[in-house]
Amino acid sequence: AQSVSQHNHHVILSEAASLELGCNYSYGGTVNLFWYVQYPGQHLQLLLKYFSGDPLVKGIKGFEAEFIKSKFSFNLRKPSVQWSDTAEYFCAVRNDYKLSFGAGTTVTVRA
Amino acid sequence: DAGITQSPRHKVTETGTPVTLRCHQTENHRYMYWYRQDPGHGLRLIHYSYGVKDTDKGEVSDGYSVSRSKTEDFLLTLESATSSQTSVYFCAISESTMGAREQYFGPGTRLTVT
Numbered sequence: 015a016q017s018v019s020q021h022n023h024h025v026i027l028s029e030a031a032s033l034e035l036g037c038n039y040s041y042g043g044t045v046n047l048f049w050y051v052q053y054p055g056q057h058l059q060l061l062l063k064y065f066s067g068d069p070l071v072k073g074i075k076g077f078e079a080e081f082i083k084s085k086f087s088f089n090l091r092k093p094s095v096q097w098s099d100t101a102e103y104f105c106a107v108r109n110d111y112k113l114s115f116g117a118g119t120t121v122t123v124r125a
Numbered sequence: 126d127a128g129i130t131q132s133p134r135h136k137v138t139e140t141g142t143p144v145t146l147r148c149h150q151t152e153n154h155r156y157m158y159w160y161r162q163d164p165g166h167g168l169r170l171i172h173y174s175y176g177v178k179d180t181d182k183g184e185v186s187d188g189y190s191v192s193r194s195k196t197e198d199f200l201l202t203l204e205s206a207t208s209s210q211t212s213v214y215f216c217a218i219s220e221s222t223m224g225a226r227e228q229y230f231g232p233g234t235r236l237t238v239t
Contacts, residue, residue, distance in 0.1 A: 023165075048227060057215065058168075058230040104167055111156065111175060112183065113228055115167040 018107050020116035028124050029097055035090040035119050037105030046108035047088040049079055052118075053101045061103075064088060075099070097125045128152050129231035131216050137237045144203040146234050148216030150196075156219040157199040158228065159183075159191060161212040168215065174199055206238045 021036035039045065049061040062073025069081040079090045088105060100123045105116040128151030138144050148157060156175055160168040160183075170183030172191040180191050188210060190202045203210055213235050217228040 018167075020167075050230075057232045060227045060229075063227055111173060111181075112158070112170055113168075115160075115169070117165055117167040 018105055018114050018116040020103075020105055020119050022119045023117070024120045024122070026122045026124065027095060030094050031123075033090075033092045033095050033099070033121065035103055035105075035121070037088045037090065037116060038086050039088070039105075039107045039114075040086065041107060041109070047079075047081060048106040048108075048113065049073065049077070049088070049090050050104045050106060050115075051101050052104065058104065061090070095121075095123050097123050099123050129216060129218055129229060131214075131231040131234050133234060134232065135235045137239060138206050139239055140207060141205050144206050144236065146201045146203075146214055146216075146236070148199045148201070148231060150199075150216075150218045152218060152220070152229075153196060154218040154220045154229075155196075156221070156228075157193065158217040158219070159189075159199065159201045160215045160217065161185065161210075162215060162233075163212050171201065171214075203236075206236075208238050210236065211238045212236060 017040045019038045047064040050058040051061050052058050061077050062071050064071045064081045072078045077092050102118045102120050104118045106113040130149045132147045158173040159171040162168050169185045171189050174180045174193045192200045213233050215233045216231040219228045
């Protein structure tokens with residue numbers, strides 16, 4: 015079975031700082047990769063996804079992610095965070111019908 | 126937002142009682158999923174459905190059963206609730222499993238088993 019690892023459990027940073035969240039997966043074949051965000055008290059929403067093609071994927075709200083096949087990684091980045099980016103972020107990998115999720119990273123942005 | 130509703134949104138129940146959670150979609154999507162969300166574990170798949178009356182187990186299916194008699198409804202039943210089933214439960218839907226089709230999530234049900 016696939017596994018998904020997110021390296022950081024909790025990240026605290028100030029507004030305007032840059033953000034990078036790590037995600038590694040175990041599957042070696044063709045993958046579909048996703049980043050979801052969950053704002054406090056809300057359901058999960060899709061930030062971005064990778065299917066094929068350009069390994070640098072741009073999503074909503076200024077987020078981007080880079081797929082590096084040789085490293086089995088799909089790291090999420092944002093050059094300058096805002097207080098409103100405070101949320102929990104989940105990396106996910108498609109496994110047949112299903113998505114396998116990482117444990118999540120809580121991001122707290124201080125004003 | 127995708128048309129997904131979950132009911133109830135909050136429930137407190139006692140150990141040993143049966144509980145049914147409902148997921149309803151208006152998107153006519155084929156695939157439906159039930160996850161539980163717990164701190165430190167992310168989302169874990171309980172059961173999923175790939176069509177009416179077609180369901181299969183996920184990674185944490187013990188103590189749960191599901192039914193799907195109509196495209197739009199997917200029910201999750203805790204046969205005899207235990208404190209370890211205290212969690213937030215999310216339903217998700219997907220049009221397809223091909224390509225980069227994502228899953229859309231409902232608002233969640235917070236279940237407390239006392």
